[in-house]
Amino acid sequence: MKMVRTRPKYSIINVRVLILLYVLLCILTVLFSHTFFIETLQDGSVPDLLNRIVFFTVPVVLLVFLAFSLVRLIWDMVQRRLGSKFQARLISYFIIAVILSAAPVTIITVQSVYELVRFWRSINISDTLQYARNLALENYTINLERFEKLSLSSDFNISRTSQTKLSVQDFPEGLRAIQDFSPDENGNWISRAFLGDETQEIKTLPGNQQGFISRELPRDTDTIRYVLPSKDLVRVLSYHLGEGFDAAIADIEEERARFEVINSLELNVKPLVVYYYGVFLFPTLLMTIIITLSFSRKITAPIVELAEATSRVAEGDFSIQIVSRPDDELGRLISSFNAMVQNLEKSQTALLKAEKISVWQSMAQQLAHEIKNPLTPIKLSAERVLRRWRTKPEETGEILESSMLAIIQEVEGLSTMLTEFRTLSRPTELSRSQTMIREQIEENIEIYRGSYPEVLFDIEHVGANISVKMEKRYLSQILTNLIINGIDAMNNQGRLEIRTDLVKKRESRYCRLSIRDTGKGIEEQDRPDVFTPYFTTKESGTGLGLPIIERIVNDHGGTIWFNSAVGVGTTFFIDLPLDEEPLPLEGAPDNGENQDKQ
Incomplete structure (x- = not known):
């Protein structure tokens, strides 16, 4: 399975x-x-x-x-x-x-x-931010002017304040601290006195030039400092610009960015x-x-x-089963398919068995009939000799030779028929040998050239380097049977054309052997029975030649079919598997399997 x-x-x-x-x-x-x-x-x-x-x-x-x-x-x-x-x-x-x-x-x-x-x-945020920035700068400028006037007033004159002690309560609005610096013995300026907000005290003298000094952040956050220098003393006044002044300026600049x-x-x-x-x-x-x-x-x-x-x-393969997934709609469908295939396989087995029995019964009946036919002349010839022997023994020699020849002829016919029946009934012996198809065709044609001078054998379109997977004797049997049938259909005169083409069906490559005659053709009503055992339109035929050929071709993995037109001729097609070695194509690829079958 x-x-x-x-x-x-x-x-x-x-x-x-x-x-x-x-x-x-x-x-x-x-x-x-x-x-x-x-x-x-x-x-x-x-x-x-x-x-x-x-x-x-x-x-x-x-x-x-x-x-x-x-x-x-x-x-x-x-x-x-x-x-x-x-x-x-x-x-x-x-x-x-x-x-x-x-x-x-x-x-x-x-x-x-x-x-x-x-x-x-x-x-319109840009103008608003610019206005706020200008306003802050204007406020800053006003404070500078006010703080400078305040710093230069007499209240903070170094000569005066050095004599007068100031307190935080005396600071005017905006002043947050006063810090004095003087040089030590090494000339370094150090802080000598501080009064006011302790957060405004600085460690080093920021400068000794009178006026506002450059602001350094974060030291001078919200603060501006003014320097009052003298000979031995520098006073630094720290003024408050307003709570959050620098933060507001930074916010304005950030929002502008x-x-x-x-x-x-x-x-x-x-x-x-x-x-x-x-x-x-x-x-x-x-x-x-x-x-x-x-x-x-x-x-x-x-x-x-x-x-x-x-x-x-x-295509007839009932042994296939699909692995399905549980608890799935497709799984249930596949399970139903598997069950259907199993039932079909059982039904096919029973049907094939019944068909085989029916076929063998039919063949046995036909064989019995074919054997019975020659027995009658054999019996009559023997009775004739016996009757002459009893009545006129001296005249027995007159009929003995003709009677014996008739018996021998019928016995030979029986022997031929039994041999063909044995060939049809036993399986074909397959092998891996290859046969060059042109050489075998020339060998078979040569046998009939001299015997049938009025038949033109055309093998021009037979490939020279094509080999098929078939023993020589089987290929010779196929060619011999079809050549004889073609010659008989043409009444021993006409044109018999044999050709080969390379075709591809699915993933396999085949040699298509075609044998075409210009004979009388096959009648429409006879075509379905061409490959049926014991069916023949010849007076001397056994009806086993084509069934044997079909059996050989099928056993070798090939197919056989024909086209026929009454009064024009018949063409038999045989597709045989190629040798495993790849060969260049000599004909067009096949568009479908057995598309020329009738």
Whole structure:
């Protein structure tokens, strides 16, 4: 019993592995898309060339894999493999469904991005931020002027304040600390006195030139310092610009930078959208289609195996069984198919047995009839000799020779018929020997050239280097029988053409041997019985020649059929397996098995 396993063919990666890869791709897409949006909104530019190469590697690899799978599917369709068209339809339906569902979402998303950027552009944030910045700078300038007047007032004159002790309560508005620096014995300026907010105390003298000093952050956060120098003393006044002044200025500058990024997004929105779909959406679509290809193979594989098994059953192979999967609709269908094939096999066995019995009964009856026919003249000849011997023994010699010749002739006919019957009934002895077909044809033709001078034997189209898997004696028997039949059909005059062609049927190569005569042809009503044992249209024929030839050809894996037209002639075709060595084709390939049969 042959078992056929239902599984997908030509599958490179398992469906489960593809689904796992799809999940990993989705996770990576989420992670990288988050990073992509953050970086894009920070600078508003398209990723550089290196990043584009890295990101687009995944879709390119998936495209190559998908192209390979599609080319393989197209090749299966070209080769007309079972299931390829069904698989192509499944994939086409899925791709159409994906396009119909993805197209509106894509269009809406792209349009939303454009509208969002346009909306951002319509908000007049730039002027507002510039006004806030100008306002902060104006406030800063006013404070500088006020703090400078305050610093130069007599209240903070070094000569005066050195004589007068100040307290924090005496500080005017905005002043947060006073710190004095004087040189030590090494000439280094060190802090000698400090009064005010301790957070404003500095470790080193920032400068000894009168005026405001450059601000250093974070040391001078929300603070501006003014220097009052003298010969041996430098006083540093620390003024407060307002709580959160530097933070507000930084926020204004940061928002201005972000708004400039938004402005730049409008210029790069098209390449950014293409990049986004090419890197994040397109790979998932490709992966989905690849998974669909694998699923379609998995779905169509049992159907293909079922179709192939059905085809083999139609050809007469009832020993095939398909391995089915449990708890599955296709599994139940396959189980029903297996049960049907088993029942057909049992029915076929019983039918073949009955047919064999019927055939042998018919052949036995026919053989008995054929044997009975010559027994009558044998009996009559013997009775005639016996009767003459009893009545006129002296005249027995007159009829003895003719009677004995008649008996011998009928006995030889019986012997020939029994020999042919034995040939038909016993199996053909096969061998692996090869026979050069042209040499055998020339050898058989040579026997009849001299005996039939009015018959033209044409073997011009017989290949010189063709060998078939058949013993010489069997090929000679086939040629002899068909040549004699052709000569008899032409009444010993006409044209007998023999030719060979190389043909291919399915995966095997054959030599097509054709023998054509220009005789009277075969009547329409006689054609179905040509290969039936004991059927003959000749007066001296046994009706076993063509059945024996058919038996030999079939046992060697070949086929035989004929075309005939009354008044035109008959052509017998025989396809014999070629030798295993490949040979160049001399004829056109066969478009179908036995397409010329009648």
